Structures are given as C-alpha cells and as structure tokens.
Amino acid sequence: MVFASLVEALRAYVKMPLVWVNGAVAALAILAVYYLTYFVNETAGLAAMVIFFIFFPYFLAGTYGVLIDNNKKKGAFKIYARYGFRRCLFPNILLVLLTWFLMNLVTMLLLTFGVSAELALYISLFVVIPLVFFCYFADITAIRHNLTMGQAVKDSARRVALGSFSITVFYLMNIAVIFFASFVLSMVMSFVGFEALLPLAEMTEEALLALTPEELVTLVMTPEIIQASFVSLAITAFIFVPFFVSYKTYFFKRMLSVYNGSAVQHTAEEDGEYDEKGRWFKYK
Template structure:
C-alpha cells in the first residue's frame, strides 16, 4: 500500500506541474530565511519564520485541494488554499495547545512525585509524548481537505486511520524518511562538491580541532560564495521535498481511506432467510 502510493505520487508530480508550487515557494522561503539569518541575525529572522510559514500553508493546502479534485488551475489552487486554510490551521493549533498542556501536566506530576525535571528527563518525556502524538494526528490536514472534516473531526479521523492501519502507516513513515534522507544526502554531496576547495582544509583537522570547530568558523571558511551556494541547496531541498511528501501523504491517505471503506462495507451478517444486514 505504501509503495504503490509512493509510485502514484511520483506519477502525479510528473503530470500536475502546479503541485510543485508549494515546493517553489517553500524553497524560496528556506533560502530567504538562511540569507536573512546570515545578514541580519536571528532576532529579525525569527519573527519572519512564522509569517513565511503561514503563507506557505496556503500553497500546501491548495495543492491538497488539487489532489482531491484530480486537477485544476492556479486559480483553483489559490482559492482552495484560502477556502480550507483555517480547516487546516485550527486543528494544528489545537494539537500544539494539547501538547503544551500535556507537557505542563507531566512536569507538575514529576514535581509531585519528587523527581526533579532535569534536561535529560524532560528530553525523554518530550520524545515519548511528541512522537506518538504527531504520528497519530499526522493526517489531520488531508482529512480536513479530502473529507471536509471540521477541527476535532479531522484529528479524530487521523487517529482512527493510523490506529486501524499501524503496519501500513509505519511503512509510509519509513518510505517518507528514506526518501527525505536520499534527497538531503544527494544535496549535501552537491554542496560539498561545489565548496570542495573551501572545505579542503577540514581534511587535515584532527579530532580535537574538529570538536572545537564552530559554525561561525565554518561560515568564515566558505565565505560569501558559500553562503549563496548554501541558499541554493536549501532552495532545492524545499523545491523537492515539500511537493514529494505532500503528494505522497495525499495519495496514501486516499488509499488508506478506500481500504477502510471496503472493509466496513463487508461487515455484517445474514439472517435466517439469507438477507444481508450490514453493521
């Protein structure tokens, strides 16, 4: 199921050019954030990341609408993005709020039991809570767009699908991770090849020098050219990964939903007269 959905996603990306719009916008945002961080610092850049993320959400939601309708023009992408914008944003905010409340309650509980929440303990708690929550609610946006679900219904729909198809969903996450690693690794190779001459002194460093090497020293080493090369690589990362993962997610959700519907239709029994009654 997960492999077939990935193949379908690749096919759709080759047939629907507008699915690359979120990637184009996301790549531009990633490059812009990197350049702004380098030239203006973290204070100004941090405030723009939220704004850029809200703008990018319009394109991503619009792409989901095109995938649901199996086509459309640029106007349909923008219209769909604004139409379902809050259908996707509000569940996301609810999930974030629930996680914050849960972390606060866990911290208070640990305090009552006499356990001092040190960074290591908090890290374990965050991982144990964050990963299952994100895995269970990962398809809330596709449920909101594809099935027109409202805020809590979209979250519940995602939880039901994931909990009822654990094996298939784990395969989906594995393929998504492998695809992301492959793209990132390939682009890292491009980055290293493009900056080989500037990075060559690193080959002579010993373990102590490498441990003491700071990001600021790396930026000085690669120079202005390296800054722009890094921006280009970040642009390509967004251009490839955002459309690929968004389309794959939509295709997998569609396949998963169809499988669940067919199973539900077969649930029932025959009475003594041979009549079929569906549960």
C-alpha cells in the first residue's frame, strides 16, 4: 500500500499535471513573502504568508478530489476546490493552532524548571509529533466524507490507529523524502547562490574558525545569500510539494479500500452529485 501509493504519486507528475499547481502556488508564495518583506516591509511579507495559508487549502481540496475520483473532466478541479475549501481549511487551522499552543505551553513549562531554551524547543517538537501523526488526514477525510472539523479529526485518528504499521511506514517514507528534498535544496542553493557563497567557500578552515559568531552571521546573512536561499526554497517547493500532496492523496485512497467505515454523515460515493458551485446533493 505504501510503495504502490509512492509509485502512483510519481506517475501523477506526468499523468495528472494539475498536481504541479500546488508546487507553483507554494513557490510563488515563498517568493512573494521574500520580495514583499525586502522591498516593502515585514508586515507585507507576513500578510502574504497568512493569505497563502488561508487560500492554499483551496488548491489542496481541488487536487484531493480529482486524484481520489480520478476525474479528468473539464472544470472538475474547480468544483472539488469550491466544495472542499472550508472543509480543508478548518482542520488545518485547528492543527496549526493546537501545535502552536502545545509547543509554547511545553516550552514555557520546561523553561520554568531551568531547562535550556534549545532543549525545551526540541522536547516540545517531540510532544507535538503525535498530534500531527493522528491529525494528518483530517483535511482530506473532511472533504471525502463531508465531516465537521471535530469529526474529521476523530476520523483521521481512528484511521491512523487502524493502520498503525502501514501508517508508520508511510510517515517514515515522507521523512526520507524530506531528507532527500533538503539535499536537493542544498544542491540548488549551491548553484543559484554560487557567486554569493564564493567568499565563504574560498576561506580556509582556520579563517572560518577564527570568525566570531557575529562576523559569521554577517557573512551568511548578506542580501545576496538570503535571496538565493528563498529562490532555492521556491524551486525545491515547486518540485516536491506536488509529490507530498499526491502521495498523501493516493495513500488515503488506498486506506479507504482497506479500512472501511468512518464517522460520516454521507460520502461522495453515495447516491448524489455536485453542482457547478461545489454543493453536494443527495438523491432520494
């Protein structure tokens, strides 16, 4: 199930070109955040980031629907996106808020007991991993089964618990791809920011060790290196975001066939249809 979904996700790059839309949107958002921050101010960059997080679920919902139903009809993406936008948005907002709250709570508690800030941050990250682990499919199951935010979280947790071994392998595969993506990012960075990184590359080991932390930060945080970093990140996002979205979708699709049943009110597979505005109507 894990590797079959992986193969499908790779094939989607060619067979379902719409998956590239997610990568393009993510890449444009990264560049918009950088250029608005650099040429306008930090508030403009932050606003661009918030707008991206609010509207990206629209593209996720469209991709989820088209891939799960293998629907290549004209206008299908738009219908699924309209139907699933809010269903995809709210579970993700809940997950982000819970993650932020737990990380801050655990970090503050550990700091009061004298734990270093760096160690407290690492521990808080490990605390929120189970939350992400069980809620990872909340947005896609909310769309597929027309669930409320709370129902979607419960259904995601139940499906993860039922398929604990395959789910674990699936997450490990995602982590492996993340490491590979970071390697690709470093390669792209070395190419895009070659001229900006050249002064650092030409320095000897003794010269680098002799630098103070402030001097090292000054060398690394030049405008040219920062720009190269954002451009490299945008290129990497354009390549890998489509994979993570399609891999998640195809794996969830296979989970539906293996682990049937959920706390649903109705599903897209019941007798009914979507109209041109993305509304679902059940036949009597």
